[in-house]
Amino acid sequence: MRTRTETRTRQVPHTVDGKTHLIDEPYEIHLPVPPRDWDHTVRTAVLAAACLILTGSVVWSTASIGALLDLLVIAPAAYAAAITFDLVWISCMALEWLARYDPPRARAPRIAGHIALGVAMTAVAMHGHAEGQLAIGITGAVVSGMAKGLWTVLLAQTTPQLSPQAMQWAQAERAELGSRLGMIPLRRELARAEGLVEAEEAALRTTPDTAPETPENDEETPDDPPTLPSSGPMTMADAVRTAVSCGITDPDAVVRYVRKVADANAKEDSILRTLRMARRAS
Incomplete structure (x- = not known):
């Protein structure tokens, strides 16, 4: 077996006049040489x-x-x-x-x-x-x-050659990671579109009414709800029927009246649907 000589150093104690210090000492070792590749x-x-x-x-x-x-x-x-x-x-x-x-x-x-x-x-x-x-x-x-x-x-x-099973596994992993990478720009695009929609809706909510209605007198103002009945709190349906019987026809006025006398958290769609049913019944 071929070998090569390599010089290394080690620290050994050395004493002069009774005082000892560690110093470097070179020494040689013989290492085996691997066969040529x-x-x-x-x-x-x-x-x-x-x-x-x-x-x-x-x-x-x-x-x-x-x-x-x-x-x-x-x-x-x-x-x-x-x-x-x-x-x-x-x-x-x-x-x-x-x-x-x-x-x-x-x-x-x-x-x-x-x-x-x-x-x-x-x-x-x-x-x-x-x-x-x-x-x-x-x-x-x-x-x-x-x-x-x-x-x-x-x-x-x-x-390197891969077995058919290993290649199919690698393709499945690549497809999964590719799908995750592909979803990153898609999510970014959807988030950007959602932000634009929210900004547009916020802008529409804060836009002042350019042509507000100005009733001629207080008697025609739909914001003034009729006098509440003395029988206690009403349901949403009772409030809608009361508004219709009092002649309130403006849907916005009916919504405000129902939320004032019946349910402050009533949904507008439910109120309007009840209003249409009350009108058909009358």
């Missing part, structure tokens, strides 16, 4: 190669497509547009990697990435055809395809 080494080497190939592919396709577009537009605009051809399928590949545990979600970026790659490869081949070097154009287009293929294989090799 060749899987990690190979994976790192492949990742570095994939990054190098991807960089070369982006440079080649950008230069080729930029030169093709440069025939019609200025160079800065041509090369700025040319780099988007590769950035699109690279971004789609990254989104596919993020959705690796959700196959339905990963399907859309996978299809979009293949379409974007096909468009980029076609544009590179068209540049070769425009320059009279179709074979070179096709060869350059194959570089992008090889870069995409290598990254697809690399991502597949580094993705």
